[in-house]
Amino acid sequence: AQKITQTQPGMFVQEKEAVTLDCTYDTSDPSYGLFWYKQPSSGEMIFLIYQGSYDQQNATEGRYSLNFQKARKSANLVISASQLGDSAMYFCAMREADTGGGNKLTFGTGTQLKVEL
């Protein structure tokens, strides 16, 4: 079963508007972290925002906010006031506490966001 599901392969948004990128996750571990990364065409993965499973409030970082609904196991990214430079691939990822002591990030398939004038 997919641990991270991103159902929107591509999204379009007009400049200055807000956009929501969907992410649902699956885990039985009570301790986990959820991350969003941005990957421009150049390839580097840029960290955007983090939400811990025990955090009571939704995370915010500038124009980015995470709509965390724990019972629904969803962690949607909201980008406000979209800019042309926001055009990129966006990945949702989860880091679980591995019983063997190691950790890893499990990624979704990504959403390609295109910001239009």
Add this chain to the structure above:
Amino acid sequence: KAGVTQTPRYLIKTRGQQVTLSCSPISGHRSVSWYQQTPGQGLQFLFEYFSETQRNKGNFPGRFSGRQFSNSRSEMNVSTLELGDSALYLCASSLEQGFAYGYTFGSGTRLTVV
């Protein structure tokens, strides 16, 4: 402070050869992980090192190996290259291993096997 540095940025190798990729983590970060990204399989976890010990390994054949040095720098090696190994290889470093710690990624090494 300096970010995660991966070298080389681009690499072209012939099938059957072997390749070594290098990753220098952010100063003070002890955990280094490697990921393979391909259009077909997406982002897949290769392995994670923490304090010179491999702590976690993904589902890749034994041709893929890695190590971490005492200064936290890491290398990954792929032997007997196959065409399917063509990918973007991303290295990420983290301060600690806990689930609350995020990863900072390098710019990646784009490997092409011909």
